[in-house]
Amino acid sequence: xxxxxxxxxxxxxxxxxxxxxxxxxxxxxxxxxxxxxxxxxxxxxxxxxxxxxxxxxxxxxxxxxxxxxxxxxxxxxxxxxxxxxxxxxxxxxxxxxxxxxxxxxxxxxxxxxxxxxxxxxxxxxxxxxxxxxxxxxxxxxxxxxxxxxxxxxxxxxxxxxxxxxxxxxxxxxxxxxxxxxxxxxxxxxxxxxxxxxxxxxxxxxxxxxxxxxxxxxxxxxxxxxxxxxxxxxxxx
Numbered sequence: 001x002x003x004x005x006x007x008x009x010x011x012x013x014x015x016x017x018x019x020x021x022x023x024x025x026x027x028x029x030x031x032x033x034x035x036x037x038x039x040x041x042x043x044x045x046x047x048x049x050x051x052x053x054x055x056x057x058x059x060x061x062x063x064x065x066x067x068x069x070x071x072x073x074x075x076x077x078x079x080x081x082x083x084x085x086x087x088x089x090x091x092x093x094x095x096x097x098x099x100x101x102x103x104x105x106x107x108x109x110x111x112x113x114x115x116x117x118x119x120x121x122x123x124x125x126x127x128x129x130x131x132x133x134x135x136x137x138x139x140x141x142x143x144x145x146x147x148x149x150x151x152x153x154x155x156x157x158x159x160x161x162x163x164x165x166x167x168x169x170x171x172x173x174x175x176x177x178x179x180x181x182x183x184x185x186x187x188x189x190x191x192x193x194x195x196x197x198x199x200x201x202x203x204x205x206x207x208x209x210x211x212x213x214x215x216x217x218x219x220x221x222x223x224x225x226x227x228x229x230x231x232x233x234x235x236x
């Protein structure tokens with residue numbers, strides 16, 4: 001007589017947790033977690049990225065001002081050269097016809113014309129600020145680490161407590177070191193000169209339960225403006 005051995009089948013229970021904010025069941029598909037994540041992203045961005053934004057704004061502002069001032073300087077130099085020729089012609093005509101100095105009103109009119117033209121040049125220079133600012137903003141680059149970077153695949157964060165454990169070291173030689181076992185590295189300096197790269201899509205191993213909130217706004221990518229004329233960079 002043979003004994004039959006029955007294998008008990010293990011049942012697999014799948015449970016999607018309820019909403020962590022409003023406690024609604026998962027099948028309700030509420031947007032509480034998505035909206036909460038957006039708020040957390042904005043707060044983290046404010047804490048971490050604000051100093052970088054300030055550096056970018058300062059860099060762009062300084063270069064845009066330098067360009068506008070140089071552009072205006074070149075225009076005024078041309079105006080002054082033309083004004084000098086007008087004054088010389090006034091003196092030559094006065095001496096030719098009257099053998100005397102030119103009348104003060106003629107000099108006054110020439111100087112008033114110079115002032116009017118300089119004001120027009122300055123107005124035209126200032127009106128170029130939007131174009132110049134967009135150009136220099138287009139030169140800024142923010143680099144993202146690759147997806148296979150150790151700091152991305154194994155971030156130095158405690159999975160249980162959710163707190164940082166930077167600077168801890170593992171003394172066991174059998175276990176290879178990770179980012180968590182090494183001191184934290186200083187952040188990479190801001191790279192400038194190119195436009196930001198397109199963000200890479202997450203790999204198949206990175207499942208996310210919380211979707212992004214529905215964005216009802218529509219927008220399109222607009223190419224950076226053309227660089228200002230190179231002739232205005234003379235003197236740098």
